[in-house]
Amino acid sequence: MSTTQEIERVWILRAMPKIPTGAVIWKIQQGYLPEHSVNDQSFREGRIRSVELANGHTEYFHTIKQGQGVVRQETEHALDPATFEKLWPQTLNKRIRKVRHRVSEAGLTWEVDQFLDLPLVMVEVELPSEHAACAFPQWLAAEIDREVSSDPRYRNHALAVRGLPK
Numbered sequence: 001m002s003t004t005q006e007i008e009r010v011w012i013l014r015a016m017p018k019i020p021t022g023a024v025i026w027k028i029q030q031g032y033l034p035e036h037s038v039n040d041q042s043f044r045e046g047r048i049r050s051v052e053l054a055n056g057h058t059e060y061f062h063t064i065k066q067g068q069g070v071v072r073q074e075t076e077h078a079l080d081p082a083t084f085e086k087l088w089p090q091t092l093n094k095r096i097r098k099v100r101h102r103v104s105e106a107g108l109t110w111e112v113d114q115f116l117d118l119p120l121v122m123v124e125v126e127l128p129s130e131h132a133a134c135a136f137p138q139w140l141a142a143e144i145d146r147e148v149s150s151d152p153r154y155r156n157h158a159l160a161v162r163g164l165p166k
Contacts, residue, residue: 001075001076001077002075002076002077003073003074003075004073004074005071005072005073005074006065006071006072006073006074006126007070007071007126007127007128007129007130007132008070008072008124008125008126008127008149009070009124009125009127009134009147009149010122010123010124010147010148010149010154011122011123011124011144011145011146011147011148011149012120012121012122012145012146012148012154013112013121013122013123013140013143013144013145014143014144014145015121015143016112016114016121016143017112017139017140017142017143018139019101019103019112019139020103020105020139022103023101023102023103024054024101024102024103025054025099025100025101025102026051026052026053026054026099026100026102027051027052027097027099027100028049028050028051028052028097028098028099028100028113029049029050029095029096029097030047030048030049030050030091030095030096030156030160031047031048031049031088031090031091031092031094031095031096031160032046032047032091032094032095032157032160032161033046033047033048033087033090033091034090034094046062046063046064046065046075047062047063047064047091047156047157048060048061048062048063048079048084048087048088048091049061049062049063050084058081059078060078060079060080060081060083060084061076061077061078061079062076062077062079062087063075063076064076068150068152069149069150070130070149070150071130093161094157094160094161095160096115096117096118096156096159096160097115097116097117098113098114098115098116099113099114099116100112100113100114101113101114103137103139105137106135106137108125108126108127108134109125109126110123110124110125110137110140111123111124111125112140115159118159118163118164119164120159120164121143122148122154123140123144153165
């Protein structure tokens with residue numbers, strides 16, 4: 001299990017950008033656990049996620065994020081497939097599916113998420129510090145609509161539970 005500080009900015013995109021060749025593609029499904037939903041204290045809350053990698057291998061994780069805005073604490077550990085399958089039913093009606101395109105450029109990794117059940121495309125980037133500059137890559141800049149880093153309505157948990165804000 002690892003706990004790290006996550007410094008992340010997030011934007012809504014007008015449309016799916018033309019992703020550069022060489023992007024890493026992940027198929028993600030994640031669901032949110034109700035607080036105190038299971039007896040095992042390591043699964044009190046947070047999300048469980050399956051990530052299907054380009055080679056067909058699937059990895060599973062349990063993650064708890066704490067805090068608001070750009071800087072948050074993230075605790076994550078790997079799950080075995082059986083534990084994921086046991087917990088997955090508890091996330092019913094609190095799930096999202098997306099295809100993530102990861103593009104590394106100029107020392108940053110841009111993650112473009114195309115949601116499969118919502119008419120939404122977002123991009124996020126993790127930064128080395130809260131006030132670090134991040135110039136948009138040319139392939140992405142024209143599609144930026146607005147930043148939602150500090151808008152809790154656009155956190156994945158809120159999207160999974162309530163859908164898109166009005």
